[in-house]
Amino acid sequence: MVLSFFRGGDRGLDHVVTRSVAMVTDARHSFDLACTALMSGADPASIADDVRETDLRINANEQRLRGELAVHITVHGPNDIGEVIGLILLLKKIERVGDHAKNILDLAESGVSFAAEPDIDELLEERRVVSGFFTEASEILAEHDGAPVSFRERVDSMVSQIQSRIDGYMTSEQPGHQVVPRAVYHRYLKRIVANLNSAVLAATEPVRVADNSD
Amino acid sequence: MAAGRMPTNFPDVARPLGGPDSRMPTGARATLVVGLIYLFLVGVSSLEAGIKIMGADTQERLFSAVSNPIAGLCVGILGTVLVQSSSASTSVIVGLVASGALGVDQAVPMIMGANIGTTVTNTLVSLGHVRQSAEFRRAFAAATVHDFFNVLAVLILLPVELIFRPISGIAKWVSELLVGSGGTEWKSPVKKWVKEPVGWLKDLWDQLGASGNVKGALMVGTGLIIILLALALVTKNMRALVADRIERSLNAILGKAGGLVALVVGMLVTIAVQSSSITTSILIPLSAAGVLTLRNAYPVTLGANVGTTVTALLAALAASSPDALTVALTHTTFNVAGILLLYVLPFAREVPVSAATLMADLAVRRRVLAVCYVVVLFIVAPLLGVAILR
Numbered sequence: 001m002v003l004s005f006f007r008g009g010d011r012g013l014d015h016v017v018t019r020s021v022a023m024v025t026d027a028r029h030s031f032d033l034a035c036t037a038l039m040s041g042a043d044p045a046s047i048a049d050d051v052r053e054t055d056l057r058i059n060a061n062e063q064r065l066r067g068e069l070a071v072h073i074t075v076h077g078p079n080d081i082g083e084v085i086g087l088i089l090l091l092k093k094i095e096r097v098g099d100h101a102k103n104i105l106d107l108a109e110s111g112v113s114f115a116a117e118p119d120i121d122e123l124l125e126e127r128r129v130v131s132g133f134f135t136e137a138s139e140i141l142a143e144h145d146g147a148p149v150s151f152r153e154r155v156d157s158m159v160s161q162i163q164s165r166i167d168g169y170m171t172s173e174q175p176g177h178q179v180v181p182r183a184v185y186h187r188y189l190k191r192i193v194a195n196l197n198s199a200v201l202a203a204t205e206p207v208r209v210a211d212n213s214d
Numbered sequence: 215m216a217a218g219r220m221p222t223n224f225p226d227v228a229r230p231l232g233g234p235d236s237r238m239p240t241g242a243r244a245t246l247v248v249g250l251i252y253l254f255l256v257g258v259s260s261l262e263a264g265i266k267i268m269g270a271d272t273q274e275r276l277f278s279a280v281s282n283p284i285a286g287l288c289v290g291i292l293g294t295v296l297v298q299s300s301s302a303s304t305s306v307i308v309g310l311v312a313s314g315a316l317g318v319d320q321a322v323p324m325i326m327g328a329n330i331g332t333t334v335t336n337t338l339v340s341l342g343h344v345r346q347s348a349e350f351r352r353a354f355a356a357a358t359v360h361d362f363f364n365v366l367a368v369l370i371l372l373p374v375e376l377i378f379r380p381i382s383g384i385a386k387w388v389s390e391l392l393v394g395s396g397g398t399e400w401k402s403p404v405k406k407w408v409k410e411p412v413g414w415l416k417d418l419w420d421q422l423g424a425s426g427n428v429k430g431a432l433m434v435g436t437g438l439i440i441i442l443l444a445l446a447l448v449t450k451n452m453r454a455l456v457a458d459r460i461e462r463s464l465n466a467i468l469g470k471a472g473g474l475v476a477l478v479v480g481m482l483v484t485i486a487v488q489s490s491s492i493t494t495s496i497l498i499p500l501s502a503a504g505v506l507t508l509r510n511a512y513p514v515t516l517g518a519n520v521g522t523t524v525t526a527l528l529a530a531l532a533a534s535s536p537d538a539l540t541v542a543l544t545h546t547t548f549n550v551a552g553i554l555l556l557y558v559l560p561f562a563r564e565v566p567v568s569a570a571t572l573m574a575d576l577a578v579r580r581r582v583l584a585v586c587y588v589v590v591l592f593i594v595a596p597l598l599g600v601a602i603l604r
Contacts, residue, residue, distance in 0.1 A: 015465075067468050067505040068461075074499050075461045 013072060013080060016065050016087050017203075021142045023061050023094045024199070028134035030054045030101035031192065035127045037108035038185065041115035044108040051105045058098035062091045089202035090141075093195045100188045100195070107188070112181040129158065130193055137196045141203050155197040162190040243451050250448045252408070255532035257440030258309045259408045260415055262533060264433025265313035272427050273315040280316070280604075283323040283376055287368065288599030290327020295592045300332035301488055301525035302445050304545055306438065308526050311541045312533030321541045322375060322382050325526075326368045326548060327596070329519065333361045334592045335491035336515075339498045341588070347578050349502040354584060355574035356501035356508055360494055360515040361591065362566040362573075367552030381551060385543035393536045404531040445525070449489040456486045464496070468505060473513040473557070480517025490515075490522035512567060516557055519549040 030051050037044040037051075069084050114123050136151055169183035238246075265273065280286040294303040307324050310316040316324075340357035343349040375381045393402075415436055419429045453460075463479045484493045494515050500506040526542035533539070556562045577584035 064468070068465050070500060070503050070505045071461055071464045071468065074496050075457050075464065 013083055013087065016068055016072075017141060019061060019065055020087065020090055020094060020203075021138050023058050023091070023098075024134055024138045024141065024196075026054050026058050026061075027094055027097040027101060028131060028138075030058070030098055031104070031134065032127075032131055034101045034104035034108065035131075037105055038112060039114050039120060039123055039127065041113060044105060048105060048109060051102060055098045055102045058095055062095045065091055086202045086205075090199050093199035093202060097192050097195045097199070100192045103188045104185065107181060107185060112185075114181075114185075126162075126189070130189060133158070133193060133196050137200050140200050151200065152197060155193055158193050159190055159197070162186050162193065166190065238454075240455065243455055247448055247451050247455065250444045250451065251528070253440055254305070254444035254448065255404055255529070256408045256411045257437045257444055258305055258312075258529045258532045259405065259412045259437070260433050260440060261306060261309035261437030262313040263412050263416065264430045264435075264437055265310060265315045267430035267433060268315075268427050272430070273313075277310070277315050277320065280320050280324060282603040283320075283372065285600050285603040286320055286323035287327040287330075287372065288596035288603070290324035290329075291331040291592065291596040292327075292600065293324075294328040294331025295334045295596075297442060298332075298335050298491060299442075299445060300328040300490060300522050302442055303328045303331065304523070304526035304542070305441055305445070305529035308529040308533060308538045308542050309437065309441075312530070312535045312538035314535065318382055318386070318537050318540050318544070322544050322548075323372060325541060325545045326372055329545075329549065330361070330364045330368060331592065331596075332490055332522065333357070333364055333494070334588065336494040336498050337361060337588055337592075339495045340502070341584060343498075343502045344581055344584065346502075350581075350584075351574045351578045352504060352508070353498050353502035354577050355570045356497055356506070356511045357494075357570075358573050358587075359508060359512050359566050359570035360519075362569040363512075363516065363552065363556055364519070365591075366556055366566060367548070370555060371548060371551055375548075381547045382540065382544050385547045386540045388543050388547075389536050389540040393539055402531055402534065405534055408532050445488060449487050449492060452487045453492060456483075459486070460496070464500070464506075467510060467514070476510055476513035477517040477520075477553070477557075480514035481521040482517075483514075484518040484521025485524045488522075488525050490518035493518040493521070508567060508570065513557065516549075516553050519552070520546065523549060 033047045033051050033054075036042055037047045066088065069087055072080065073084055114120055117123075133151075133155060140151060166183055166186050169179040169186070172179045280289050290303065290307070293306070294300050297303055304325055307316065307321050307328070311318065311321050337354075337357040337360075340350070340353040343353040371381060415433060416429075419432045424432050460483050463483060467476045467479055480493055483496075484490045487493065497506060497511045497514055501508065501511050523542065523546040526545050527539070530539040530542040556566060573587070577587070
């Protein structure tokens, strides 16, 4: 630890970005596992420990990185305030994604399973697309060099699509045991996608840009 | 933009000029720091030369006030509070000892006083959190733990030093090992390098018609200004040079109770920035925010105590008397002894922490107590000490 003073390396904020990318990877892991419990027929109990440990790890990382951001501001002064605000938001959003993944697991643990349902292929495809958003978000955070318009457009489209499904469930005449779990699941899914979008937005545009040339 | 870095939406013009992130190349800044350290040594040498120019009678009149050790301690506190830097005040004391105006016995209590005086900066920083009770409690405790440690160390070690001289004895022994005995002049290589500009200063005052005590006072004044200016700029530039390293080191001790690691980190950071006030003041907002616990911050301040003694050792390089080195080493020995007494022993370790916690609780209940504490400890008590005991 003492040697950390002598060794060279990333600036503090680079370190936080790297760790936040790892947090997105953890959140994806939780999401994929929780969906497996809900959609594959696997025993949720066999997955629960992994999801909860991953969620704890995400929460612990969030707390630690917030502390590191406080250190950064204290040492460097307000020069990086825009980036720090963005990173604080980013960490919060990723933490919320982790929480919603855990909520999906809770749904599976309460006895809900879509494994044998007729719309399983549709649900699996939806899950695959959302899981892909995690990867894209990680890449944007790690490599970003411009506004990720296409990502945001696709995410916005997915949010609208999920909201339409939820609206459909609200007015459906199908039995409650069929539509309620789907409505709850899609509510969590929508929050996950929206938080991923917000995380990318927080990282790429932490404060509203006031440009005199506009 | 480098991979992994996010864009900032604030233009460069918004950055404070000369701030830690200003765009001077590292090599140029490092060269500037070397130049400033050289200037600092010129300042110490000029101070020494100025005092020597003054007659023995003038020296006697000026420094008789500190012949009482408690008065010397109070002068050390006041002088350091005035310049907000123990590095500066101890360097001046080293310069005075080098000139022969101050003896080692007189200088040791002043050095101890400088140790107390330097804690005023982070205590003042902690007052900035006064509006939020919880934050203020944590911040004030983190600041006053440094105060209590230094005051306790003086309360224990000053009487022991006055009777048995163990601290100055060890320092003298090390000094003799390094440069020879106190009665002789030693040929510091640094002294040769700074001789020329000090000669220019003498010539300048000669040409302006100054002589005798006036010339001596002008040399002392010039030396003091150079010391303060150079140290302030060294601190500012070194902070910019090592900001990322400081950040990494502080991150390494966040939430961990590794006392020795925190102590070494405090020492390294302080040596790097040449200011214990910078190190200890960084801890205050972190403690206020709850990022750093009191028990994690405490050893960092102790490391800062040791790290700050490097400046006086550096100043001693520009001095011609081994006594100057002895006094500088006394500062180091005193701080190491304080740590051995009040930190290494587990039961003693809790005393400053408990006192600071209690003081913070009182200060939160009666905010005016916090202000009274600062005014009394750092101004009223030392002023009374000097007035009564001189």
